[in-house]
Amino acid sequence: MNNLVDPKGVDGTAPIRELARWTLEDQSAWTTPLIVKQTKLLILDSIACAIAALDVQTPSRVATMLDTLGGNPMCSIVGKPEKTSILSAVLMNGALVRSLDFNDVQFFLKEGKLSVAGHCSDNIPAALASAEHLGVSGLKTIEAIAMGYEMFGRLRNLMPFSSAWDGTSVSGMIAAAMYGRLAGFDLERQANALALAAIRCATPSVVRWGKLSGAKNLANAFIAQSGVQAALLAELGITGPQEVLEHRGGMHQVFDPDLGFENLWTPVTDPHFVMTSCIKPYACIGTAQTTIAAALALHPKVKDRVDRIARIQIIMADLPMIRKQQGEIYRQFPKTREAADHSFTFLPAVAMAEGAMTDAQFRDRRWEHADMTRLIDVTELSVDPDLAARAPGSMPSRIVVSFDDGRTVEQECLFHPGHSFPDKGLDEEVVNEKFEEIARFRMDENLILRIQDAVMGFEASDANALMHPLREIG
Incomplete structure (x- = not known):
């Protein structure tokens, strides 16, 4: 001893x-x-x-x-x-x-x-x-x-x-x-x-x-x-x-x-x-998940008028972490993939324009394309203490989009789909939907089901049985 x-x-x-x-x-x-x-x-x-x-x-x-x-x-x-x-x-x-x-x-x-x-x-x-x-x-x-x-x-x-x-x-x-x-x-x-x-x-x-x-x-x-x-x-x-x-x-x-x-x-x-523990429905920083959810909800309202957007206001919870992240200049004007998936300016812009937030939104250095740099330039970041008060345990967001004709649309998200409430846990359907959406590009339906069954029956088996089908992924 x-x-x-x-x-x-x-x-x-x-x-x-x-x-x-x-x-x-x-x-x-x-x-x-x-x-x-x-x-x-x-x-x-x-x-x-x-x-x-x-x-x-x-x-x-x-x-x-x-x-x-x-x-x-x-x-x-x-x-x-x-x-x-x-x-x-x-x-x-x-x-x-x-x-x-x-x-x-x-x-x-x-x-x-x-x-x-x-x-x-x-x-x-x-x-x-x-x-x-x-x-x-x-x-x-x-x-x-x-x-x-x-x-x-x-x-x-x-x-x-x-x-x-x-x-x-x-x-x-x-x-x-x-x-x-x-x-x-x-x-x-x-x-x-x-x-x-x-x-x-x-x-x-x-x-x-x-x-x-x-x-x-x-x-x-x-x-x-x-x-x-x-x-x-x-x-x-x-x-x-x-x-x-x-x-x-x-x-x-x-x-x-x-x-x-x-x-x-x-x-x-x-x-x-x-x-x-919350899962991320969207492939980006955790503090932007509600922002992306709000941006995706706005997509049908802005997709045909993206080139007429004059101003984007991203309002987030007034928290020290959010203020610090908003102040990072490398995230406001990203130059790398690592900065882009942490960017409160690029992420909502591409989600609103394309109606998705997956790895595809980062391909071909999308954050450097002219349509994205224009939207990044007209994006303003701010915080609102009321948001955090209405969504304890979450990082809520609100987006206000103004067009060149003076009209505006807005969307708020207090809890994103992957939020876990301590007394209930994660939504099993949301987790499975995310898994299936990712997996279907790499494997057939049979292997998808085998992996899901191996995980959900894990307590009655062992790690070798769980990992075996993962070695079959092409």
Whole structure:
């Protein structure tokens, strides 16, 4: 036992060990019918996001690298018939799930204001690869994923709103914790896994701001891969600095002890964080989902008069996160795909003009076409405190379009179709519609149904049965 006690009698290993204990606990909450269903729907949505990204540049380049490296064939990659190593599967599937900014999003209260917590499904690939590697049951995998979601929310609450560190920094310990839980680690190995993961997890927030690069899509996959690697090393007896949370030379800049480490291991209460997870009906930033819904509703009213639009007003919830994102000049006038799918000016313009928001709206650098640059130039961004007050837990929007003849049309959206209400969860029909719309371009109806059945029956099978049909995708 690695108890490091400082001269004042404080056990520096206590926080990481208490967190490790919590991650290993049996929790009846993780297997309630509502949480099992919600977790399966999030798995299906993550698979849809991975399928949609099979031809996208960033994951394609990751695939090229992994083909060069090779790997022990134990775990599946979406869209590849051959298996690879667990670490390669975590990286590759993580890149696929994240690359279109199409996977789930969570909001939480930060300093009294609703903010984006992150994208918990970034870590579903780590859980599935770990489960396939270890050969554990689907139900145990569902438990580990639900635990990982809850851990995500708790760790994010220890990161100040103005942190210099990106929210994906929480994922190293989450990936390690999920592997350790699935592998049946004892407390000592789990604490070492978390400690080893923690020392590799810190990621600067520049990956999410400024001139957005391909690193935005890989940040979490890098960290999750490192977290699983840490757990594999702990499994072999490698120890980590268990005082990593408590020590001043540890993670204080990332996880603020003044925000209460003890909140990491308190009993689970409603609403469980996994129940707050919203899916994205549209392939873009989570804070723009209601804006896109409003823009799509406006399409029939503006499609024949797009060239006569004189002004577009995008009014969003008055929240610090929204103000910060609206102020990013690189998003207002995007130059890259990564900036375009985060742009509050381009996204509603293309959705209103084309009546869709899929990967197709980003092909051929659509944001640089003359009709789009004109609409971007006449778009004004603002906030309204009343919107947030009328839609708690959401990022609502209103769009007002003015034409050159003085006429106007407007549309408001308080909750988009993929919003999850904590007492009900996701709309199963919406999740399946998204999956089917993406999948039908890559596979026949039989394979679509097999994948849906494998996911929705996951608690009675295992990860190998779930991943097998994903290797058949052409």
